[in-house]
Amino acid sequence: MKRGVGKFAVNAAGLLVALFAVFPVFWMVSTSLKPNEEIFSATPQPVPREPTLRHYRDVLIGDVIPGVSFTDFFLNSALVAVATVLLSGLLALLAATAVARFRFRLRTSFLVMLLVVQMIPLEALVIPLFLMIRRLGLYNQLPGLVLVYLGFSLPFAVWMLRGFVAAVPGELEEAAAIDGASRWQTFWRVLLPLVAPGLVATSIFSFITAWNELIFALTFISTEDRYTLPVAMTFFFGRDDTAWGSVMAASTLLTLPVMIFFVLVQRRMVSGLVAGAVKG
Incomplete structure (x- = not known):
């Protein structure tokens, strides 16, 4: 009872x-x-x-600002998010493999720094990152925004993928090498399929970070036709009134890609999170 x-x-x-x-x-x-x-x-x-559906029609067909439509902002966000996911997945997997498979000096310090970086408030990094991006000549450029998002998503991705790589027995790679496989073939055909669930789990974090972020997109981009969707949302808020119907319609459209992406990779993400928590 x-x-x-x-x-x-x-x-x-x-x-x-x-x-x-x-x-x-x-x-x-x-x-x-x-x-x-x-x-x-x-x-x-x-x-x-x-x-x-009037609000959706106003958002999709009309110009959010003169000369720039909602589709332009959507393409900017999609470009930044996809580039961030691909680059963070590739670099994180290579770094996680090095950390899990090799022993080198300051290895423990490197892992500790990955945790320390995630503890720093993002707002505290706006000014130093702005100065760095401007000196690199990437201010008001979408690649500069990708670089910033990459720096935020990599520590979490490396730390998480390290557990997946460590869970793969090294004997599998040794057996592949004995069979004549090169290092690249061993990485591509043995290690990558086994850590794919971890890549899916980290890709969701990277995608959401790049898709929903507002502060850095608003700070590092000054040209209106290069704004991302979260920045475009601010144009619906006026000084005297707010177009709440358009705000909610645009918010719904902003949420749909994340929900679709999550539904497509949900099973792999759940298995990835569980596998990463068991060993590593």
Whole structure:
């Protein structure tokens, strides 16, 4: 009896937490489908009485700012996010392999520094990173933004992938070498397939970091046609009023790629997180 009551309490608590987390998303989508009269109504309506796609049409067809459409911002965000995911995955896997497979001086210090970097507030790095990016000639350039996001995602990716590489028995690579495989073939055909779940898990973190980040995109990019989607969202907020319908529609469109990406790699991500937590 006590076990049944305890199980019911845990399930009820889990359901409440899920509803608390889902409610803002539900309200965002619901508001994006409401006409302005219902949005600014004194009596809030959870479900729109007269659903409309007007706000989505205004966001997708109209110019967010003169001469620049929502599609341009979307392409900028997609370019930055994809480049960050690919580069962080490649560099993190190579670094994690070196840390897990080789013994060298300051190896422990390197691992500790990976943790220290993640503890530093991002806001504290805006000014030094701005000076560095400007000296490199990458200010107001999307590659400069990719470089910044790469620096944020690499420590977590290296630390996490290290556990996956360490979990792969070294005997497998030795057996492949005995069979005549080169180092590149061993890496590509033996190690990479086994650490693929870890790459998927870290790629989600890198993708979300590059897709949703606002402060650095707003600081390091000054030309309006190179802004990313989070920066474009700020143009819907005026001094006197706010286009809440457009804000919610744009927020929904901003959320969709992350949700689609998560659904596609969900199984591998869960197995990757579990595998990385078991050994390493």
